[in-house]
Amino acid sequence: MAQSKIYSRVLGTGSYLPSNRVTNQELADRLAKRGVETSDEWIVARTGIHARHFADPEQTTSDLALVASQRAIEAAGIDPQSIDLIVVATSTPDFVFPSTACLLQNKLDIKNNGAAFDVQAVCSGFAYAIATVDALIRSGQHRTALVVGAETFSRILDFDDRTTCVLFGDGAGAVILSASEEPGVLASALHADGSHADILCTPGHVNGGVVAGSAFLHMDGQAVFKLAVTVLEKVAVEALDKAHLSPGQVDWLIPHQANIRIMTSTCRKLGLPTERMVVTVGEHGNTSAASIPLALDVAVRDGRIKRGQHVLIEGVGGGFTWGASVIRY
Template sequence: MAQTNIYSRIIGTGSFLPPRRVTNEELANQLAVRGVETSDEWIFSRTGIRARHFISAEQNTSDLALAAAQNALDAAGLDPQSVDLVIVATSTPDQIFPSTACLLQRKLGISNGGPAFDVQAVCSGFVYALTMADNFIRSGAYRTVLVVGAETFSRLLDFDDRTTCVLFGDGAGAVVLGASAEPGILANALHADGSQAEILCVPGRPQAGVIAGSAFLHMDGRAVLKLAVNVLEKVALEALAKAQLAPEQIDWLIPHQANIRIMQGTCRKLNLPFERMVVTVDQHGNTSAASIPLALDQAVRDGRIKQDQHILIEGVGGGFTWGASVIRF
């Protein structure tokens, strides 16, 4: 008897943004009090960002993840107890340990003993986590996997550094992957280059009850831009080749929402019109591992993404890490 192949498909998406929306103008006014000069025009012209959302003092990353996860499970029509595995991509966990995934599992009331763990690949985290979930399902180990990207980068920002503090925001996005006889996640490609670790990092660490080094985000913007544009084209073409698709067969490109210049550069290199790219960076800023699932959920819920369309997602982040996935929705 022929063995039936097992594939994974996205069966539900969800997202959540903290209520506090901070425009460029509001942020510029706050920074002016600190003697830091910037403006809406300066920020937007360099990044494409108009606003971002910041978490409140009472909230944590797992709270954002919980709301996004609940929305994704509702969209899939599933009870949390049906989730076999929880993976959270984050660089801003609630605490050093336990993992944010375990805290999310508890908040969802999942008591079936399934595993839960975090993935730390910064802005590429969601692609890494999705690839891992896809492999788990294809292997037959699990049938229903919750994958969440959740970040609270506002807590890593040095608001005396206008080159970084204007870029990032907080939020969470989630997908539910289910086992299927029909292919959904068509191909994945992941890479890393640890020799580039210093160009985007938070170099602090806990030591003797205090932070040794800096707990603020550090970025060499020029080096990141140069590397990102180069590797994003290559990894996109690699994933497309694995999926046996040409760039023109992609209905929607959902890149990591870091900077509109990087995003448009990838579009140009793939010869895709800008109209086929999902853009949320203008309203969300860079939400790191949350940015791709946030953009995906928005495009699903507003009707742009339809059944059987092909989607290319890609991200690049500190590590240095990068990756891409090709999805049939």
């Protein structure tokens, strides 16, 4: 008798935003005290962002991940002890090491000694994590996984640089992926090109107990925009081709929530109506690896995304990295 093929399916989603919501006007007022000029109109026109959330000083990335994970576990209706794999996508870990995933495992009080590790692909991190976990579940090595995107980007922003500090926010999103005989994650595509490392980076490193170089995020906005709109369409089509689907069969597009102009450009190139794109950037800002799972959870909980629908996720970030996955929810 032939053995049933193993797939990975989404059982539940969860998300968390810190309570400190900062509007464009509040941020502009704060920056004005530092001699930095910006305005609500300037930010909205260039990004589509109206507000973002910043973690409190005592909140860590693993703290945000914990709440999102607890909500995903509750939505999935599983025993946390059944989770045998935790993967956290983050560029803002609590420590140099151990991984945020290990810290999260401890905070969830999971005692089964399942694997836990971080993925660092910046804003593509969640797409990388989903593809990695899907492969591990399909191989039979793991059965139930917690996949998280969590960031505290406010910690690495230079508030004297209005071109970057107005873009980012903090938050976390999580999904439970479990082994299933029914297809869930249909296909993924991942890419990177390290020759573009300098256009989006935080180049500092620890040396002798202090940060050597800059610990702030640096970005060449124009270069990032040009590269993003090119690779996002290509990787989306690649993932859809692997899944044997056409763009027209996509029920929901969930792009990385970086900039509304990049998002709508990708949507248009795929021939999708903007009504099929989940947009949270206006309220969340760019939460890097957390942006896709945050948007996914919002659309699941408000009833837009329904069982059996095709969801296309895609992200692009520093590295330069980019990736996409096609999911039958």
